[in-house]
Amino acid sequence: xxxxxxxxxxxxxxxxxxxxxxxxxxxxxxxxxxxxxxxxxxxxxxxxxxxxxxxxxxxxxxxxxxxxxxxxxxxxxxxxxxxxxxxxxxxxxxxxxxxxxxxxxxxxxxxxxxxxx
Numbered sequence: 001x002x003x004x005x006x007x008x009x010x011x012x013x014x015x016x017x018x019x020x021x022x023x024x025x026x027x028x029x030x031x032x033x034x035x036x037x038x039x040x041x042x043x044x045x046x047x048x049x050x051x052x053x054x055x056x057x058x059x060x061x062x063x064x065x066x067x068x069x070x071x072x073x074x075x076x077x078x079x080x081x082x083x084x085x086x087x088x089x090x091x092x093x094x095x096x097x098x099x100x101x102x103x104x105x106x107x108x109x110x111x112x113x114x115x116x117x
Contacts, residue, residue: 002027005022008021010112010114013116014088014116017082029072029098037096079096
């Protein structure tokens with residue numbers, strides 16, 4: 001089991017940027033993929049992007065492609081979600097997760113991102 005701690009959420013104006021962090025403890029991300037998801041009020045949880053940790057291969061949802069970037073710091077066992085050109089529709093609780101290619105095993109507590117018009 002991996003314990004995940006997320007940080008970096010907050011309030012930002014449209015067009016601004018935020019960087020979310022996902023720090024893992026207990027186990028290394030090296031055995032897993034790290035994913036980012038978000039959930040807005042009244043909506044289902046949505047896939048944002050993911051990274052295959054060992055080879056730094058990233059995937060993104062079309063809605064964020066070109067604006068969001070996933071990266072990692074292997075030495076810190078921490079993943080990041082850099083969010084640029086934020087839009088009001090990006091407002092959601094953002095979660096990070098660790099898992100295999102077909103399942104997500106462990107989840108962070110979530111961090112609120114609010115983008116104002």
